[in-house]
Amino acid sequence: MNLINQAFQELYPEKTLDYNTKLIYSGQFKPYNANAQLSPTTLTIKLSKKWLKISPDIQIGLIQSLLIKFFKNRKQTFNIDLYNNFIKNIHIAIPKTRSDPALEESFKRINEKYLYGLIEQPNLKWGHSSVRKLGSYDYQSDEITISSIFKDTSAELLDYVMYHEMLHKKHKFHHTKTGRSYHHTAKFKKEEKAFENSQKIEKELTKICRKTRIKRVFFPYSFK
Ligand SMILES: [Zn+2]
Known part of the structure; x- marks a missing residue:
């Protein structure tokens, strides 16, 4: 199970994700950027390479923030809190x-x-x-x-x-x-x-x- 599936399951425990998932770490982004794309069969999430070194718990929060935008279903999780706090402090490391x-x-x-x-x-x-x-x-x-x-x-x-x-x-x-x-x-x-x-x-x-x-x-x- 990759981080996308894990993030989805913890966000929407009552639902199943009807897409294949692909998680890509890309060097083409600005530091700590990310995006999500949906094709008929596959949900692809691309993260800046910088994320590789960041705790999976915070990455899950980021992925959940993207999923919420995608599925237009607002929710708050502990991981999203972690992610938001990370973003609020990231300027120190840039x-x-x-x-x-x-x-x-x-x-x-x-x-x-x-x-x-x-x-x-x-x-x-x-x-x-x-x-x-x-x-x-x-x-x-x-x-x-x-x-x-x-x-x-x-x-x-x-x-x-x-x-x-x-x-x-x-x-x-x-x-x-x-x-x-x-x-x-x-x-x-x-x-x-x-x-x-x-x-x-x-x-x-x-x-x-x-x-x-x-x-x-x-x-x-x-x-x-
Ligand atoms: Zn303003």
């Missing part, structure tokens, strides 16, 4: 190899002004010139990505988006017993509002998003 002078300056300004210098610097990179995804924080690679549109805006706007993503690194996520994850909690939003001129900046960001004539702008724009 090598910091990417940076950029402008992003680093922004990171440092925010860290000093709002976060008591307590946030350890993650990987930092510019993303596409997107107005849909202004920024994101990836737990698995401990990486903040900022849309390249902020190369040409005021430092204030860049800092505001940087602050949002840094708050993701600070707060991580809240996982409930029913298996939902919350990233923008009330505490998160309250802290975000503490940014100087936050209301004015929100308006400016909305304007920037409108200017590009994208029909559907998420309000208040789509931070990851």
